[in-house]
Amino acid sequence: MWTARPVWAILLTVVATLVAAYSSAVALVVPTSLPLWQRAVAGCVTSLVAVGLVVLWRRRLVHRPWSGVALSWSWRALGHGLLGLGIAAAAILTAQATCVAxxxxxxxxxSGVGIPLGEVVVSTFISAVLVQGFPEELLWRGNLTDLLGRRWGPGVVLLITSVAFGMLHLVSSGPQDxxxxxxxxxxxxxxxGFACGAxxxxxxxxxxxxxVHGGFHLAKGLVPAQPEELAALLAAWTVALTVxxxxxLLRRPARLRSHAAAERP
Structure with a gap:
């Protein structure tokens, strides 16, 4: 099927990412502008749209099982999620602490943002996981990685998905100038993308x-650092995520699994 061919698969993943993001654009509004429950609903919509797009893609276009996206429900899956979160949070906090030093x-x-701490934590989680971490990783490291893995080896897929994911952020809004x-x-x-793919x-x-994706956003959102120059903080994050x-990848390489292999519950 043509939608499984590398170029088309990457382009369609970009489109699906934008569709999922803009389907609930209100979830990206500054936290004080919407009630918390509305932001939670908007975040869930983003994730559900991504799930729906992947299900349709795999069932109707490429006829491949859901297991290929490696998102099974199990205690092991919970452990993997917490592992990724911890690694990313440690990397980002180390990067920011280095910049501060x-x-x-x-x-x-x-306490200086004028919003109750509990609301800040929940709002940051919604943005970090429901709006960004889960839907984007489902599309990029789940579906796309599985599709490309049918044609290329793990290293090539990791490189291509990381670069394509990075290029997508050319259209991202933010403080960069x-x-x-x-x-x-x-x-x-x-x-x-490289850290998530790894x-x-x-x-x-x-x-x-x-x-990893959620941990990145949680760490920088809940323990924020204001840079003198944004370039310095971006460089620190880049180094930390690459490391x-x-x-x-380097820890116990004999236990590495193929990205095309689905996780078993």
């Missing part, structure tokens, strides 16, 4: 990739 950033207390910061932002997103490859579970990805 080098006087390139300063910590921003959550100027050509240099936009380029660094794409490089950082590529490093995030977690998927290392564990055989897309939940580990969801954990985390390499650590996942």
């Amino acid at each position: 080098a006087d390139a950033c300063e910590w921003v207390p959550l 100027g050509v240099g910061e936009h380029v660094l932002y794409v490089v950082m997103a590529t490093a995030l 977690a998927r490859l290392r564990t055989g579970s897309t939940w580990a990739a969801v954990g 985390a990805g390499l650590a996942l």
